[in-house]
Amino acid sequence: MKNLKLFTVFAFLLFGSISLSAQDFGVVNVEDILNNFQEKKNADSQLNALVEKHQNEIKKQQDALLAIEKDVQSKTEGKSQAEIQGMMSQLETIQKDYMAKQQALVSYQQAAAKEVSEKEAALLKPIEDKVKNSINKVAAAKGLKYVMEKSLLLYANGVDITNDVKKDLGIN
Secondary structure (H helix, E strand, C coil), rough: CHHHHHHHHHHHHHHHHHHCCCEEEEEECCHHHHHHHHHHHHHHHHHHHHHHHHHHHHHHHHHHHHHHHHHHHHCCCCCCHHHHHHCHHHHHHHHHHHEEEEEHHHHHHHHHHHHHHHHHHHHHHHHHHHHHHHHHHHHHHHHEEEEEHHHHHHCCCCCCCHHHHHHCCCCC
């Protein structure tokens, strides 16, 4: 019980000493900034082109696998067990080709995902840095101690610096 009282007193002292005024607090809508930032739009276009390229190649490889499946189905459809047994060496060769193409597809998908992830990081990191530096610059110029993402707050009684950051980044 004594510890609870001590904790309560400590909590009141700690939280009572922390006071924020609206003049210390700013908000920014980073999503709005990024949606209107031409460099971000260009990066998104490059990423979309890369993703589309990989999706086309993956579809091509999937279609090749589907063609092998249909070929085997058409060769074995309506055949007796004895006839299928007679084709076994041919079917085993087809199965090995299918397995190799399937493994190639999995490898390609993994490599494509890695490439897209690395490209995304390479393109977006400089943009994120520019936005963050601009937010810091505007916040310092306005004398703000704290800046929060506007969408995270249910209520904000702080200075909205979104338009100032846009202006600093050359966004109309």
